[in-house]
Amino acid sequence: MSHSKRNHTISRSRLSITVCCLAALATATPAMAAGPWQALPDVAPAPSDNPTTPAKVELGKMLYFDTRMSSSGNISCFSCHNVMEGGDDHRPTSIGVHGHVGGRNAPTVWNAAFLPSQFWDGRAATLEDQAKGPPANPIEMGMANLDAVIDRVKHIPGYKPYFEEAFGAGDVVTMDNAAKAIAAYERTLITPNSAYDRYAKGDLKALTDQEARGLATFAEVGCTSCHQGPNFSGPEMAPGTGFFMKFPTFPDSPYVAKNDFLSDTGRATVTGNDADKNVWRVPGLRNLVYTAPYFHNGQVHTIDEAVRIMASTQLNKELTDAQVADVVAFLETLTGPFPAQEMPRLPPTPGNLID
Amino acid sequence: MSHSKRNHTISRSRLSITVCCLAALATATPAMAAGPWQALPDVAPAPSDNPTTPAKVELGKMLYFDTRMSSSGNISCFSCHNVMEGGDDHRPTSIGVHGHVGGRNAPTVWNAAFLPSQFWDGRAATLEDQAKGPPANPIEMGMANLDAVIDRVKHIPGYKPYFEEAFGAGDVVTMDNAAKAIAAYERTLITPNSAYDRYAKGDLKALTDQEARGLATFAEVGCTSCHQGPNFSGPEMAPGTGFFMKFPTFPDSPYVAKNDFLSDTGRATVTGNDADKNVWRVPGLRNLVYTAPYFHNGQVHTIDEAVRIMASTQLNKELTDAQVADVVAFLETLTGPFPAQEMPRLPPTPGNLID
Numbered sequence: 001m002s003h004s005k006r007n008h009t010i011s012r013s014r015l016s017i018t019v020c021c022l023a024a025l026a027t028a029t030p031a032m033a034a035g036p037w038q039a040l041p042d043v044a045p046a047p048s049d050n051p052t053t054p055a056k057v058e059l060g061k062m063l064y065f066d067t068r069m070s071s072s073g074n075i076s077c078f079s080c081h082n083v084m085e086g087g088d089d090h091r092p093t094s095i096g097v098h099g100h101v102g103g104r105n106a107p108t109v110w111n112a113a114f115l116p117s118q119f120w121d122g123r124a125a126t127l128e129d130q131a132k133g134p135p136a137n138p139i140e141m142g143m144a145n146l147d148a149v150i151d152r153v154k155h156i157p158g159y160k161p162y163f164e165e166a167f168g169a170g171d172v173v174t175m176d177n178a179a180k181a182i183a184a185y186e187r188t189l190i191t192p193n194s195a196y197d198r199y200a201k202g203d204l205k206a207l208t209d210q211e212a213r214g215l216a217t218f219a220e221v222g223c224t225s226c227h228q229g230p231n232f233s234g235p236e237m238a239p240g241t242g243f244f245m246k247f248p249t250f251p252d253s254p255y256v257a258k259n260d261f262l263s264d265t266g267r268a269t270v271t272g273n274d275a276d277k278n279v280w281r282v283p284g285l286r287n288l289v290y291t292a293p294y295f296h297n298g299q300v301h302t303i304d305e306a307v308r309i310m311a312s313t314q315l316n317k318e319l320t321d322a323q324v325a326d327v328v329a330f331l332e333t334l335t336g337p338f339p340a341q342e343m344p345r346l347p348p349t350p351g352n353l354i355d
Numbered sequence: 356m357s358h359s360k361r362n363h364t365i366s367r368s369r370l371s372i373t374v375c376c377l378a379a380l381a382t383a384t385p386a387m388a389a390g391p392w393q394a395l396p397d398v399a400p401a402p403s404d405n406p407t408t409p410a411k412v413e414l415g416k417m418l419y420f421d422t423r424m425s426s427s428g429n430i431s432c433f434s435c436h437n438v439m440e441g442g443d444d445h446r447p448t449s450i451g452v453h454g455h456v457g458g459r460n461a462p463t464v465w466n467a468a469f470l471p472s473q474f475w476d477g478r479a480a481t482l483e484d485q486a487k488g489p490p491a492n493p494i495e496m497g498m499a500n501l502d503a504v505i506d507r508v509k510h511i512p513g514y515k516p517y518f519e520e521a522f523g524a525g526d527v528v529t530m531d532n533a534a535k536a537i538a539a540y541e542r543t544l545i546t547p548n549s550a551y552d553r554y555a556k557g558d559l560k561a562l563t564d565q566e567a568r569g570l571a572t573f574a575e576v577g578c579t580s581c582h583q584g585p586n587f588s589g590p591e592m593a594p595g596t597g598f599f600m601k602f603p604t605f606p607d608s609p610y611v612a613k614n615d616f617l618s619d620t621g622r623a624t625v626t627g628n629d630a631d632k633n634v635w636r637v638p639g640l641r642n643l644v645y646t647a648p649y650f651h652n653g654q655v656h657t658i659d660e661a662v663r664i665m666a667s668t669q670l671n672k673e674l675t676d677a678q679v680a681d682v683v684a685f686l687e688t689l690t691g692p693f694p695a696q697e698m699p700r701l702p703p704t705p706g707n708l709i710d
Binding site: 082 | 439
């Protein structure tokens with residue numbers, strides 16, 4: 001990518017970026033240029049007020065799979081974030097209670113612990129905040145409010161000992177604690193030690209020639225302007241700071257109208273600022289093999305097409321077929337391994353919990 | 356129960372029972388009267404053309420959890436038969452694709468391997484047959500037909516090696532084999548070694564005095580007329596034979612109108628025979644603690660109420676509060692233990708699989 005093009009990209013982005021993002025970009029650009037390839041840590045960072053403990057993880061896993069926190073009693077975190085597969089739901093956009101269809105593609109929960117903000121529009125700073133969103137969203141889990149959610153949990157007596165084990169004695173069956181437990185569980189949903197990670201740690205034979213070529217191409221053409229760091233979701237930042245980018249940066253790309261990329265205005269739907277129109281949190285790229293279809297609206301079916309689109313809409317470039325094949329081969333090295341997980345056992349339900 | 360009352364019950368049932376059920380009742384009555392208490396076997400029986408193998412169980416578990424066999428891509432066997440809990444969905448009646456609400460309470464999958472027929476109305480002879488029902492049911496998983504279901508599976512390339520491992524080389528990705536694998540997995544979903552089972556095997560201390568009193572009451576008042584055998588779902592019978600009973604046998608019971616027990620005519624909806632009106636497969640009683648709400652329409656919230664209702668509608672008896680408490684205490688000894696299960700890993704999806 002020429003300097004002029006890179007500067008152009010950044011200046012266009014700046015028009016629509018929040019202050020935190022400006023700071024992010026300022027630190028991001030040199031790291032991208034110089035940076036060594038970074039492996040994913042073996043442990044996800046946790047906030048000081050919610051250290052990850054086995055008791056919280058166990059409770060969080062139970063709550064994550066528990067459909068009883070939805071109004072209809074049949075939707076859980078797992079419904080749209082399938083940890084037996086790609087951490088999403090393989091639909092263009094998700095289905096919540098009573099068949100309601102949402103507006104955006106479910107982001108994967110795998111490695112969400114490494115994202116500096118949550119949701120496509122970054123409206124939650126942390127996993128704890130994120131966990132409080134869907135339960136009271138009318139088209140997701142459909143509860144009237146978070147009080148109603150925790151009321152459901154309180155009406156399942158078998159949960160109390162698990163909350164006490166995780167959070168101590170007293171009035172601990174609270175929504176804050178439920179969210180902390182779910183976040184603690186989600187911090188275990190990480191996939192270090194992919195072929196790429198082994199390469200980044202120095203095992204140069206972990207990638208094939210084509211995969212290594214793809215990695216080099218990925219950097220050379222400019223993908224690492226945004227997709228950098230161990231999760232390829234941007235540079236390391238303070239939790240909640242967010243790392244955002246205009247998408248599409250080049251709205252005249254023929255892919256934009258074809259895939260209806262402009263009608264959802266992204267971060268502007270949260271801030272109400274014109275400057276945030278079509279600005280999005282930069283997503284990670286791990287486990288892309290499992291997370292089709294792609295983009296915020298789930299309109300793109302293959303990684304090939306996603307790579308061509310990003311080159312066009314963000315870098316104003318058209319890649320050759322060989323370049324695309326190489327980059328895709330590299331991206332596929334970001335897959336798994338997924339940790340083995342035992343199914344949780346959920347406590348029984350009073351018969352009048354769900355109407 | 357007096358002899359006259361018992362005979363009355365049976366003769367009313369005979370009016371509406373199919374030939375196979377008459378045979379069942381003929382063998383059932385003496386077994387009930389004399390029979391020792393039977394523990395659940397440690398291994399579920401399997402048909403000769405589908406022996407249970409680890410490879411089939413592994414594939415079947417994957418398919419059981421795979422929502423991609425539903426039209427909307429978000430409903431699987433697991434959606435209504437939650438093996439992390441009671442094997443049902445804790446709703447009065449189930450929700451399928453696009454928010455469609457079904458007409459009957461989801462029966463538990465736990466120990467379904469021991470039922471002589473499947474579905475509330477017994478319309479499937481085996482677990483293999485049962486597995487082919489919901490995928491093409493328009494309000495359950497909503498696929499156009501079973502060809503469309505297996506076509507989905509064929510479009511997930513990662514499944515083929517698992518089918519080959521389970522069924523050998525060749526054209527093995529078939530609906531019949533998918534159903535066989537799911538049935539094989541379901542034959543592992545059994546809960547032997549409950550407190551009751553330990554008692555039945557001779558450990559008389561496995562039940563408390565109240566629980567043992569409840570067990571005696573359960574037999575004395577006549578519950579074992581139907582709820583006998585190791586699964587309390589009737590006597591051992593040839594697979595597919597079915598064990599059915601009129602419910603309510605005493606339709607003048609005040610509980611009948613209150614709970615709308617007559618409007619769904621049960622087995623008559625399958626056979627079209629007037630004699631089968633309000634005839635139902637006798638369900639098992641294990642893990643009742645986990646399967647509220649109760650009955651075919653999910654209108655009853657507690658085990659207490661369920662016991663009072665059955666005494667009234669089937670035996671024309673009113674139990675004392677102490678009798679009810681004892682029987683409930685006994686029924687609670689039929690709970691678990693549930694086997695630990697590792698989550699399956701599902702193969703990735705092409706991006707255009709679900710619209």
